[in-house]
Amino acid sequence: MQENNEGLINAMRESGLTQAELADRVNAELSCAGHEGTVSDRTVRNWLTGRTRWPHPRQREALEAVFGRTAVELGFSPPAGRRGTLNPAEAPVRRRKFFTAASGTTVAVAAPFVGAPPQVGTSDVLRLRQGLDALMALDDTRGGHETLERAALAGASEALAKQKLGATQRIRLRLYSVAADYAATAAWSALDARQCDRAYALLGKALHLAGLAQDPVAKLRIWNSYAMLAHQRGQRTEAIDSAQAALATATTKRDPLFASLAHARTAVSHSNASDRQAAIRSLGFAQEALNKADLQDPRPSWMAFYGPAELTAMTAIVCDRTGDAAEAEAASHKALGAIPEQFRRNRALATARLALAQLHQRDIDQACATASSVFELMNGSPMPGRLRSLLGDYYRDLITLAPDAALAREWGDRYRAEWRRA
Structure with missing residues (x-):
């Protein structure tokens, strides 16, 4: 075997x-x-x-x-x-070592090939991708913020500068791809911070670079972000169109995990447009594709968040927005039992959505307790705009459903205090 x-x-x-x-x-x-x-x-x-x-x-x-x-x-x-009896040519080669600085940037130290001409090559691409991995790890914990966005833009600039010196066409394409990923990371940081205009401009830059790189994976990532941005802007039809543009990229034909993400994003977009039947259908396609995916296949670090747990979390969003709060609560509990600890921002989002599902079932006491746990989960770190907005949605629903409840007033005081601190 x-x-x-x-x-x-x-x-x-x-x-x-x-x-x-x-x-x-x-x-x-x-x-x-x-x-x-x-x-x-x-x-x-x-x-x-x-x-x-x-x-x-x-x-x-x-x-x-x-x-x-x-x-x-x-x-x-x-x-x-x-x-x-290995030949001398098969003896151990000198390892490349990579060190990640505390600031979130990455420095690569590669053993040089004696006599090699100074040129941009695969080691430069690898070093830049290591830097992307460090930024994505920072995003997983803290979420989008200005420092992350600046670091990502600096990475894109470096990749483009090296692209001009690329030794071969293949290396130049790879550097365009890296630049596209850095620009997409900067755009994602702005989107997570709910800086819509800046996110839109950065996504345009990222999509241009992905086209130059001929990189369908980067294109899928960017269209996925466009769909989320369209939702933030209240553009429901454009959100659906963007999700379907992600689904149409070539990478969804080659890798069912990417197809699953695109179907799941389409489901969320349909639910925002109150099309329950289309949303449920897309969730089914997402699950079917996920069942076919090999989760151990190597993929870019930005995709590490997606798998069974994240699909369950997205299912909770669809259920709540299509009026099935009990099913949304069950899905949120299941997601929180599976989302890895290092994805702290995603766990906080799933917790806030659990609170919304409980609130929509009129379980005021439990909902307020769950929503309050979001503050502890973020552990004093500034909350990204997307999470703050979601808690704002919770507060608006809370005062609509229980305007005179003492617990609602207490939670509102806590929410405003945390908002000022952030």
Whole structure:
């Protein structure tokens, strides 16, 4: 029975490489060595699934150059007769080490290739992607804020500056892709902070860069953000159209997890337009696609938030907005039991939505207790605008449903105090 190559899976996850990107980088290394690059997505898939346990020597050397690790360290196993007799060329290669600064930026230190001409190449792309990973980790905890947005824009500028010096067309495309991801991260930070005009401008820049990069994954990310932004602006039809634009990107045909996210976003957009039947149908498509997805496949760090737990959280939104508060409460509880602890902002959002579902069932005491726990969950950190707005929605519904309740007044005092602190 074949076993997945966990060493290669982990290395790709750490570097943020997709199967297609790894194939391109291995082919680039082969080309630099004077060999024809014939590695495809299917070749990489065979490595990941364990179907190919010991690649061709040239491919092994190229893989070692990409990751700075030996083939054995990448999870490959030589045939039984060859173990212990590896050629000198297959000896351990010098590792690349990456250090993440406390400020959220990333510095990459790569062992230089002696005699190599000074040029922009794969190590620069990898270093910039490591910086993106650090920014996404900061977003998971704190949410969108001005410092994160500035850092992302600086990353986009650096990637574009290096793009002009790219050694090959492939490297230039990869740098455009990195720049698009940085710009999309800046846009997301503005969107999470509910800075709608700035988010709109940044999404336009990101979409332009994604087009130059010919990067369908970045395009899906950007259209997903456009759908969320359209909801913030009250543009319900545009939100649906944007979600469907995400669904139409090429990456949804190749990776069912991306398709699931696009279907789920479409469901939320339909629920905002009070189209319950269309929303439920899209949720069904999202679940079907998720069931087909391999959650262990390497994907960009921005996609780490999405999986069964997030789909359940989005289901709770759809249920509450289509009038099924009891089902929304059940889905919110289920989501909170599964969303990883490091996604603190997402857990806070799911908690606020749980409070809304309880409130919409007239369970005032429990709803206020749940809503108050959002403040403890954020642990004194400034709340991003999207979370503050959601709590504002809760407060408006609270005073509508229980305007004379002492508990409602007490919660309102707490809400205003936390708002001023933020």
